[in-house]
Amino acid sequence: xxxxxxxxxxxxxxxxxxxxxxxxxxxxxxxxxxxxxxxxxxxxxxxxxxxxxxxxxxxxxxxxxxxxxxxxxxxxxxxxxxxxxxxxxxxxxxxxxxxxxxxxxxxxxxxxxxxxxxxxxxxxxxxxxxxxxxxxxxxxxxxxxxxxxxxxxxxxxxxxxxxxxxxxxxxxxxxxxxxxxxxxxxxxxxxxxxxxxxxxxxxxxxxxxxxxxxxxxxxxxxxxxxxxxxxxxxxxxxxxxxxxxxxxxxxxxxxxxxxxxxxxxxx
Numbered sequence: 142x143x144x145x146x147x148x149x150x151x152x153x154x155x156x157x158x159x160x161x162x163x164x165x166x167x168x169x170x171x172x173x174x175x176x177x178x179x180x181x182x183x184x185x186x187x188x189x190x191x192x193x194x195x196x197x198x199x200x201x202x203x204x205x206x207x208x209x210x211x212x213x214x215x216x217x218x219x220x221x222x223x224x225x226x227x228x229x230x231x232x233x234x235x236x237x238x239x240x241x242x243x244x245x246x247x248x249x250x251x252x253x254x255x256x257x258x259x260x261x262x263x264x265x266x267x268x269x270x271x272x273x274x275x276x277x278x279x280x281x282x283x284x285x286x287x288x289x290x291x292x293x294x295x296x297x298x299x300x301x302x303x304x305x306x307x308x309x310x311x312x313x314x315x316x317x318x319x320x321x322x323x324x325x326x327x328x329x330x331x332x333x334x335x336x337x338x339x340x341x342x343x344x345x346x347x348x349x350x351x352x353x354x355x356x357x358x359x360x361x362x363x364x365x366x367x368x369x370x371x372x373x374x375x376x377x378x379x380x381x382x383x384x385x386x387x388x389x390x391x392x393x394x395x396x397x398x399x400x401x402x403x404x405x406x407x408x
Contacts, residue, residue, distance in 0.1 A: 174232055179210055180227055185214075189218050189219075190262075193214075193216055194304065196215060196224070196226070206228050208229055210227075211226075211227065212226065213225070215306050220390070220393035224306050254277045256272075257272075257273050258273065259273045291321075292317035292321035296311065297328055299329070299334075299336045300329055303334050303336070304334070308388060309337070310337040310338070311338050311339070313338065313339075313340060315340050315357065315401075316343070318338065318340050318399075319360070325369075329396075330396060334395070335391035335392050335394070335397065335398070337387055337398055337399075338398070340360070340401050342373070342403050344356050344358060364399055369397050369399050371399035372387060372400055373400075374402050377405075384400065387399075
């Protein structure tokens with residue numbers, strides 16, 4: 142054994158191992174991270190997309206992502222809204238890594254519906270290419286239901302949801318709408334916060350309860366007095382397109398919009 146270690150082949154192998162180790166460790170150097178501007182300096186207007194509002198990233202989300210910089214904004218292109226979220230990582234050598242929705246969401250039961258790239262005009266010479274990724278879980282398209290005890294409380298919840306970058310909608314009966322008129326005027330209409338209201342319209346033709354009849358008689362005049370645009374829906378198959386069109390109008394006008402649902406639509 143000692144004779145082999147003292148042989149020429151053993152010395153050559155040893156020399157090669159030492160040289161390999163030297164080259165390996167000499168190639169390891171401190172990472173050079175270039176200077177970059179904060180994401181807050183991203184222009185507020187990007188081509189045809191106009192700035193709508195700043196979003197809020199909750200501390201729990203920040204703790205999970207551990208990103209060096211975050212940006213959450215809402216933009217508007219005519220009647221079309223869009224949310225922009227960017228998590229920037231200056232380095233990935235320290236265990237930080239971006240959380241792709243293609244990896245995280247399927248683990249929570251969501252399945253992809255559409256995954257492709259698409260061009261977006263941001264005011265540059267050429268459109269940029271972004272990833273379009275739509276997920277669903279059954280019939281759920283990431284809709285969150287928040288129960289409240291009073292209708293005016295729901296108006297406040299919807300206002301906060303909008304300021305957080307969501308598209309809020311509130312479901313209530315017309316008696317509750319009458320109770321929430323003050324909150325609607327002061328919390329949403331004055332600052333320009335859009336809320337879609339789906340209002341069950343009791344008190345119409347065929348109503349047997351005299352109290353409901355009075356409420357039904359006052360509903361449309363109050364909507365008109367508040368200058369709230371509304372649409373009356375009488376059939377189930379009309380609800381989905383009415384919601385889509387009304388949500389678009391609410392976002393573009395930055396005002397509350399209502400849909401009145403009669404008994405036939407609510408069956």
